[in-house]
Amino acid sequence: MLDSTELPARVLAAGANLDPTQLGSVPASLHDRTEGVVKLGDDLFGWAPAPPPLPDPWRDPARSVARRIGEDLLLSLDAVCQALGRPVQGFDYEPDTVVLPPMRFPDPAHATSWLRRHLVSASAAVRACGRARMRSLAVALAARLWICAPADVDDRWAAGLTDAGTRAAIDAREPRTFARLLRLSAQWFADRGDFATAEAHGVREWMAWKRLDDVDGMIDVLWHRAAVYRAARRGSSELDCYPRLLSLYRRRGDEVGIARTSAANGSALFAVGRDRDAAEQLHRTVRDIAKLPAFPTGEHAAALETLGRAHWRLGAWTAARRRFHAALRLVDGTDGQTADRIRGLLGVPDGQPLPEAPD
Structure with missing residues (x-):
């Protein structure tokens, strides 16, 4: 048997x-x-x-x-x-x-x-x-x-x-259960470093949610696939996820989701070395975030920090420090580890390389 x-x-x-x-x-x-x-x-x-x-x-x-x-x-x-x-x-x-x-x-x-x-x-x-x-x-x-x-x-x-x-x-004949099972298997393969198989399972999960026209399911799997691509250092594939996410959040009228996706897109642009594109994207994003009281403070600070790092790479050190100070004000007193890291960035002399950002 x-x-x-x-x-x-x-x-x-x-x-x-x-x-x-x-x-x-x-x-x-x-x-x-x-x-x-x-x-x-x-x-x-x-x-x-x-x-x-x-x-x-x-x-x-x-x-x-x-x-x-x-x-x-x-x-x-x-x-x-x-x-x-x-x-x-x-x-x-x-x-x-x-x-x-x-x-x-x-x-x-x-x-x-x-x-x-x-x-x-x-x-x-x-x-x-x-x-x-x-x-x-x-x-x-x-x-x-x-x-x-x-x-x-x-x-x-x-x-x-x-x-x-x-x-x-x-x-x-339970398509939602099928999709959720694919999520678990995709995560398992990603955890063992088999990103190709994880991607294949993620694509199957995406198609399952798409056939159901389940917006929540499609959003969830796209975030997961973006994370897998990021772990695999496949920035172009990660970037491909964000236009779909933006479309789905706009379909729902979810302003926080739109801002979160825009911030992630800017961070991905920065990670692949497209510093000017990242700075432009994140400049628009942090301006939009400022109008959203419900946006998570930690994510707001992270967007500001990445924007500052993009300015720093471009040689705009004064603009970078201004963004670092803004991020520090958001986390000082609530997230000591992040606050200490940003203080460290502010202590770097102009023109010197910044410490690497955490994954």
Whole structure:
């Protein structure tokens, strides 16, 4: 059912509806004539010889086994995510066939160790639950794996989870769930430095929200894609996101969103070395921000600082200092770290290079 000849003890116990202590009497595989369940190592069991493939469609007993395994893994993955401090938002699922006592992890190291031993089985369970038409369970499992899986796992594992998870979400005919799952996978690939795959998943998410004509979803994914491009040092691709964002915010009449997008666009221009364009863009933006009391103070100060840095590169040191002073007035007394950084900028002599801005 899980397309595997090896299973961790907990997965076997959940699927077979056994008390894990009963597995202590399972013999080790000592010779070629061994048949049935065998112990392959600590916490690892197999079947000798290999079991026959399941019929398609599956019969009810196989679906029951898939449910038991999937729901037990789901609860265990929830415990892993909690131990790692990575909350699961959305993708709710209420198990109803719990077999084993829930897992508890004393610290992140124990949670990660357990997860690594169960990654293959958990990904296989996503595929099995999808085949068994328990698609909500399959998607919930996939979401938790994207949230908590280590970034150094095998590429084939990631490709398999991508295929099984998205297939289950598509078959469930829940396009918003499909889009949110793509967001998690895109973030996972970006975190491991695979920006090409992260971009591909982001494009699929964008198309999903666009087909739904969901403005909030389209805005959210564009900000995420811009962040991925920025992390990948692909400034031109980042800049391509902002005209679409401006169009969507204008469609909603969201003045704060328009100003935030304009500020991000100016910062991206500065990052790719288009200093004069950045200065012109940010000059207009900070003027507009000043008319918006609801605009976040920290972001206002950041726009002023970047505008000052653009002036500095252009040799307009007096204009740059004026912007730095304006930014300092906004954060002094509320954000000590930023205030100290800006004071450091003000202490740099004219013509000398400024310290690099934080990412």
